[in-house]
Amino acid sequence: MLKFLGSRAIASAISLVGLILLVFFLSRLTGDPTGLYLPLDASEESRNQFREIHGLNDPLLIQFFNYLGDLVRLDFGESIRRSEPAIDVVLRGFGWTLQLAVVTMSLVVVFSIILGSLAAFHVGGVFDRIATFFSLIGASAPDFWIAIVAIVIFSVNLGWVPTSGTGTVWHWILPVSVLFIRPFGLILQIVRGSMITALSSAYVKTARAKGIKNKAIIFVHALRNALLPVITVIGDQAAALLNGAVVVETIFGFPGVGKLMIDSILQRDFTVVMAAIMLTATAIFVMNLVIDILYSILDPRIRY
Amino acid sequence: MGERLLDVRNLSVDFHTTHGTVHAVRDVNWHLDRGETLAILGESGSGKSVSASAILNLIDMPPGEITSGEILFEGADLLTMHAEERRKLNGCRIAMIFQDPLSHLNPVYSVGFQIAETMTAHGQSKAGTRAKTIELLERVGIPNAETKVDAYPHQFSGGQRQRIMIAMALALKPDILIADEPTTALDVTVQAQILTLLEELQQETGMGLLLITHDLGVVAEIADRVVVMNSGEIVETGSASDVYHNPQHPYTKQLIAAIPGNGIMAQQLDQTAPILQIEKLSKHYGAFVALDEVSLTVLPGETVAVVGESGSGKSTLAKTVLRLQDATSGEALFEGRDLVQMDRKDLFKVRRDIQMVFQDPTQSLNPRMSIYDIISEAFVIHPEILDKQHWKARVCELLQQVGLKPDHMYRHPHQFSGGQRQRIAIARALALEPKLIVCDEAVSALDVSIQAQVMTLLKQLQDDLGISYLFIAHDLLLVRDFAHRVIVMQNGKIVEQGPVEQIFDAPREAYTRNLIAASLSPDPEIQATRRIALDELQGANP
Structure with a gap:
């Protein structure tokens, strides 16, 4: 190891x-x-x-x-634009992005795994059809379009949530919801497919012969096996969010690292661009490592 | 016999597939008493497993549908019972073990967890399950049960995994144990141990044992009564001995006649220049020695069988001879030229003369190619054999030679049965007019009657064309009827080799004697004496 x-x-x-x-x-x-x-x-x-x-x-x-x-010497240089250390600027933006990514991915993981598993249990049933319908729409809808439509409906017309910026919990609702949709749809589909395979496997047959309850068959026996391919995709999607959801951050005026990177490139603030890229690259490396370790925890046959 | 445990009455099960409805089981009646062993005997597709699956509510509906009948367990009909009541019976009163324990155990949980789960799922508290699990593992003969309880399925051998399945099934002392081909994937010696264990446990607990099998040897060893099934119907029932000695139905007669092991053993061929001469061939994987200085010869027109348990190195031998992998040392002379050192160009030419038939024709034939493409590919690779205008005629001829029809050439592999696919694989090998065919478990995936047909075909081809076979197999009865000489391997070494009569009638080595004693005879009386002999042997060298 x-x-x-x-x-x-x-x-x-x-x-x-x-x-x-x-x-x-x-x-x-x-x-x-x-x-x-x-x-x-x-x-x-x-x-x-x-x-x-x-x-x-x-x-x-x-x-x-x-x-x-x-x-x-871990000196990333001064930001040309802001005359403060580039790393400070980046860390501030990265803090926002990290929070956004963690909140969004947690919701995605919980909902897509539970709903995907249940959809797989009765393939072709009403719940499966509804889940498949909405997840396919979610996985294929462009998020910038959803973001703009959501602002028009929920902020401008209904006035329930602010259009952009940060400050209160309410400011988080739209960006998180918009970022949630695509990975949710994608991961739900993968959980469903992977669970269908797991549920038709021989060890699930054994579990049924042993008289194990359906809930335990789904969430104990099948899910842990089905999660292995799912984790890879979760990692991939989380990496995309860590990179900064550039479009969504820009639309909602969210001060994350994605928006910072775009601004810095336009301003030729090289030190900030470099620092931002290195930080996100490191974060993605660490996350991939975590995924590898998760793999070996979930599947005892994988040993490094 | 004891009280009636299970009564299956007029059971019919259909499967609705895209190709129409299949009547998997039609109007089947059988029963099982306490303390009794009932075997359901049948070939693949006979529906022998379906009624067992119906007992445990394991049939997926749809596509399955139970169209008629009842399954009475202690007088109550399982089929009209509520799903939750049936779940409470599964694993507690009625338990099941399966053919392939590796895929039937959950790979990501420890065996201890999986055994204890049976107890907790039926209301036992978690405390104390660990001790009980260790006790069970000890009872089924897992060494170091206290540490092994936390190990995962992949860390056990095939036989141990089946023991674990048995421990899991017996955790709650069920009244009925259903065993679906419990020993099919195991070596003969391990098979004998598992069957012994099942018999002992049955005597201890008095449970009814329902055994589903294709192997008359297993029936002879363990069953009191037998139900013979063919295409969804019961064709014959009776005591194991009656059915073997006085089969009534033509299907049963045919099945018994197809069992190998009763033919005349072949005489040794006259000594001529060998077609294949292997000298001290070794193959190491790192520190592991898979093949340890193996030397053997194959004469033209001779069948040399290589037998041994899994891990004995017999498949490694085949792969090394074919240069599918490189040998570590030694030589393999084919018509005097060393295959091990041969360069690519010469090897390409010599490959024409040495062909292979693999165990699983489903995997070894490309599913996207038509039969014509599969067979004629030989001529694409070796164009010197035949001009293109003659390909079609030659493919026709080859298909007829292996007992298929010429118009089969436009079909794809999935449109054939297992036996037909293996014939196609043989036709493909024959297309190159080889002098030597290496058969690696070439018939072990086939049903007995199909097996007999393929073996007759191989024998016929040898008589007609003078082909030599290096025949790798674990089935000793098959080898007995087919081989001229037998090589017995263990742990990468040859322990004994000689003419087939010598190996079977006067084996010198204890390992060979053990192997022969552990193989099952379809005759219950012979099997009973063989069993005693095996017990004595193992008593002599434990």
């Missing part, structure tokens, strides 16, 4: 370095931030001074190695 964790950490570190390389040079391709930050009539002298302060005058390779050198 320790050996496995170690090798996974090394593999992730290597891909992180590749990511840094890619993002560093790609973001430089977008152009010189000087023009964006100084007034149009700024003198060449002050432009040079700005470049000097932010290290933009050095050759690209030197900039890169300077950046790496700072990174080793």
Whole structure:
């Protein structure tokens, strides 16, 4: 197990370095931030001074190695835009995104697993048809459209919840609901399919022959086996949310890391972009590790 | 006999499929008394398992439908009972064990949990179940039960898993135990142990044992009475001995006639230059030695059978000879040329001469290819055999040779029965006009009567074409009728080899004697004496 964790950490570190390389040079391709930050009539002298302060005058390779050198000391540099450490800006945004992702995914996991399992128990029954109908709509509806329609109906017309921003519990309802729909539909479908297989398996037949109650057959015998493929998809969906639900965060003016990343790219605030990408990449790496560990907990045949 | 436990009356079960309604069981009547062992004997598709599934409410409805009849358990009709009442009977009063214990045990829970669950599901408190579970595991012969109770199904051997299933079924001392092919997936020696265990437990508890099987040997070993089923109907009932010695129905007669083990044993062939000569062939997987310096020869036109229990290395031998995997050391000379060291080009040519027939024709034939494509692929790969204009005629000829019709070539594998599929696999092997065919358990997935047909076909092809067989099997009776020479393997080594008569009539090694003694005879009287012999043998070398 320790050996496995170690090798996974090394593999992730290597891909992180590749990511840094890619993002560093790609973001430089977008152009010189000087023009964006100084007034149009700024003198060449002050432009040079700005470049000097932010290290933009050095050759690209030197900039890169300077950046790496700072990174080793966990110094992510200053935000050009906000003149505070980039990592602080990112952590603030990431905090919001993390909360949003955790709340949404918890609801998704609970509801999709319970409803998907029940749908699988009576395939073709009324409950199964209703669940399948709505989950297919959910899995295929574009979330930006749902977000806008939801604002029109629930905020503008009915006035039940605020249109955007943060502050109260009410502010969370629309973003969470909109983000909930797609992974819920998708995961419910996968739980259902996986449970249908598990429920027709030989060990479920044994459980029925043993006189185990239906509830225990579904939620004890079949579910634990059915969860293995489900967990992979949950991880995938959670990763998408951790990356920042860019569109939804933007529509609802939610100050998460996705919105921060888009803003920083537009402002050529390179240090913030880099820090945000590294933080989310690390978070996704940690989450994948958690999923691997969950796998081995759920299935005793998997040992690392 | 004791009191009547179970009475199945006029039971009919249909399955509604996309291809129409199948009458799985038609108007079936049988009963089971306390302390008695009843065997339901039948081949695949005979409906032998259906009535047992109906007893435990295990038939999926739909597509299944019970169209008539009643199942009386102690006088009460199970079929009209409320589902919750039936659940309370399942596992408590009526328990069941299945053919394949690995898939029938839940892979993600410890065996201890699964055994204890039977007790808690029927109202016992959790306290004390662990001690009872350990006790049960000890009773069914699991060593170190106290630590093994927390182990998972995949950590046990096949025989141990079946013991665990038995422990689980007997946790609440049921009145009836239904055993559906309980030993089919097991080695002969393990089969003998499991059957002995079932008999002992029956004597201890006085339960009624309902045994569903395709194997007359199992019936001879353990059953008091037998019900013979064919395509959903009971064709014959009677005591095990009566049915074997005086079968009334033509189907029963045919079934008994198809059982191997009564033919004349083949004489050894005259010594000629061997077609295959294996010298000290070894295969290691890391530290594990799967094949340990095995040496053997196969003569032209000879059948050499390799027998042994699972894990003895017999399949590894086949794969290594065919170069489906590389040997660690040793040589395998085919017509004087070493297969082990051969380069790709030569190997490609020599593969024409060595073909293989696998155990499961369902998996070894590509489901998306027509029979014509499957067989003629041989000519695509080796175009020098035949011009394209003759392919169709040759495929026709090959299909006829294996007893199929020429117009079968346009069908796909799923449109055939298991026996027909294995014939197709043989036709495919024959297309290359091989000199040696390696058969890895080629008939063990087939019913006895189909098995007999395929074996006759193989024998016929050998007489006509002079093909040699390396015949890997665990069924000793089959080997006895078919092989010229027999090689007995254990733990990757050859323990004994010789002409078939010597191996069966005068085996030298204790392992061989054990193996032969553990194999079941379909004749209840012979089986009874064999059983005594086995007990003595195991008493002599435990």
